[in-house]
Amino acid sequence: MAYGESDLVATFFTESDGKVSALVRGARRSSKRFAGGLEPMHVLALTLEDKGSELMRLADSRVVEMHLSLVGDLAALDAGGRALRWLRHLCPPRTPEPGAWEGIVGLLAALDAGVGESRAPEDIDLELARFGFALLAEVGYGLELDQCTRCGKTVPAERAVMVDPAAGGVVCTSCGGGAMRLSSRVRALAAAVARGEPVAASLDEARALVKLAEDVMAAHGGLDPAR
Ligand SMILES: [Zn+2]
Structure with a gap:
């Protein structure tokens, strides 16, 4: 500024x-x-x-x-900028966050190393989603995708779920549901990414994961994704 x-x-x-x-x-x-x-x-x-x-x-x-490849690649630069914006909004000033530090250093290095023809656009979004879920967990907003955040009822893995970003995860239909619908496939991907497991996803699926992380941040940290 x-x-x-x-x-x-x-x-x-x-x-x-x-x-x-x-x-x-x-x-x-x-x-x-x-x-x-x-x-x-x-x-x-x-x-x-x-x-x-x-x-x-x-x-x-x-x-x-120095991450010269990253700053020369628009898609990687956009992802890095989003991750830094998330940190700025979620982390309180002058409070050490070792997990988030490790996460952002790893993300920026991965974005830098991955620049090249072989990288698919969804790989960038998967890296970004992985960082987003880890960051949420670090600051105490880890996603709950297995059971309803209100009544605790476990939702079978093969089912689509409703997510309420402000509740931090799944809200079952008897508890009123949530504004965001996750297909069973995206839900399984989100759970795997949150556990740090490697996954393969389409661009649409990878984008849905980033959106999920960002919507939860917006609900908790007052994040305005446009700024
Ligand atoms: Zn419920």
């Missing part, structure tokens, strides 16, 4: 402190000082000055793991 005439306020997701915002003096006057150190999608080493005020100050930033 632009700040004053020549400064920026940058938000970082850090290994040690979770989400932090820092004032970057002079960043809009000269792009040389931090070079690629302010570009999203890379792993950076930051030197932050913390004087106890709400904003830290960025003293130095250098790239330690």
Whole structure:
């Protein structure tokens, strides 16, 4: 975000402190000082000055793991941007989230390594959904897909289910159901992805998984998927 005439306020997701915002003096006057150190999608080493005020100050930033293939690929860039937006909305400031850190570093590396002709578009959405489900579980909103979140009744695996994103999972029809219908196939895929198992899915199915993760985040974290 632009700040004053020549400064920026940058938000970082850090290994040690979770989400932090820092004032970057002079960043809009000269792009040389931090070079690629302010570009999203890379792993950076930051030197932050913390004087106890709400904003830290960025003293130095250098790239330690560059994801050049990722930033050169529109689909990968879009997925990485979505994942970072999810983190920004779900993670409270200055709270270490080691699981989410591991997740985002793994996702960005996978998006970077996978760029090339052999990657199908659904692979990107599957990676993104995997990160989304793991992130939800990390922040305490893990999806319940096996039983009704209201009455606890187990729903047979071969059945389609109704999901209420605000309830965090399946709501059976006797409990009022939910706004989102998942076919038995997508439900099984979602459960496998949430368990970290490898799956094969069509593009439509992979997109449905990303939408499921994003709808749950919107219901819990006030995420506006458009921003
Ligand atoms: Zn129920």
